[in-house]
Amino acid sequence: MAVETDVLDELRRLRTRIPRLTGSLAATVDGLVLAHDVPEAEPEGLAALTAAALGVAYRLTDAAGRGDFRELLVRGSRGYVATYAAGTTAVLTLLAEDRVNVGRLHLEGRRSGARIADLVATRVGPGTGRHADRPPPAEHLAAAPPATARPIGTLPVRTPQRPTHQPRPHTGI
16 A cells, blocks of 8 residues: 555544544645645645745744744634644645634644654655656766755755945945
8 A cells, every 4th residue: 555545544534533624735845745635725736835834934943943843833814724744754734624623633633743754754765655666867876966964844044145345435426
């Protein structure tokens, strides 16, 4: 059984455990959909926006000195969007009505995030993906990816630079 099927089963069980849950999505931290149960939204767009919000959340927790990212909660006028870490390579996003029990949403979201992290960690790895039987493209064999010191899904930090020239004073003529 593929990891996508197992993750989808977890998302369906999650809907039965949380009243007023309207959708759920599991994606990679890069914004690729693993599985979804979101009838009211476009899953690919939601996964991409989740990845963008995740990058900001990583930066925010780091800048504020609050440790590793765990979850993000956004409340709109018609409900909630909650995002939970699912290991280091996946993320779980839940959509809920405004009257949802937020404590229950957090409890079940955290548990499902941990289950999805286990599913992804045990089933997805080097050479075990959907196209594991295909040989890698030649460009992947030629160049090794550059090593980065930052975790997957975080944004690079830009260091401000001094201008190379000094502006001339305005004489007022």
